[in-house]
Amino acid sequence: MVDFPVTELGPADHVEVGEQAPDFTRPLVNAEYWEDVALSDLYGEEPVVLVFHPMDGDFPSTYVWNEIRERAWGEHATVVGCSISSPYEHKRFVAERRLDGDPAYRLFSDPGNGVAEAYGIAHELDGMTGIAEPRPSVFVVDGEGTVEYAWVATEWPEFPDYDEVEAVVRDR
């Protein structure tokens, strides 16, 4: 249980398990460069774990990526992030959070928040006028683009159930 007050976001009308994951193309950032990549380019033997996180630099992003790196999710899946931060910010975040190791993690840059809208998880930030970003969310997508697992925050802040995601990507 959290011991600090949280804000209710209410339910989201998001992409559900069994549905096709909305495909998109955005710059995908690694430790050295970025290039346009489609989500479907990543489909393969291993599932894709698409992690929507708030802007690079806030504490939830830091916590989530430290946890994913420590748990080495990349050994079982292609794990990519997505936030509204620019490619330049993503590149620094990859270095700061040491996401450029083996396995490596890459981050989609979506400053316009259109990907979050397509997934039904867009969220207006209170106190930052004109800025919307994704709700914290995790989608596991199989090689055919079908959503196998979906978690979307209903509180702010809220963190994924890491064990649950891990069970989905490990037990296949």
Place this chain on the structure above:
Amino acid sequence: MSEAPDITIYRLQACPFCERAVRKLNELDLPYRSRFVEPMHSERNVVKRVSGKRSVPAIVDENTGVTMSESANIVEYLEATYGGG
């Protein structure tokens, strides 16, 4: 699943020399992918690794096995290889 194009160009946002090479690629209707790097030379290890230099633009053409820097050279190479006279 999209097929990766043969030509990759390493470029820097707002770099006129990069835009010159990109214009030639577009003019010749060649498919390519853009890999953006950062302004600081120290942040361009990938360019150094593929081309031997840290300057951009640099292109890698899997079709011919050619890797090349300097926009004038690139424009000349593209014209000679794909210009078709």
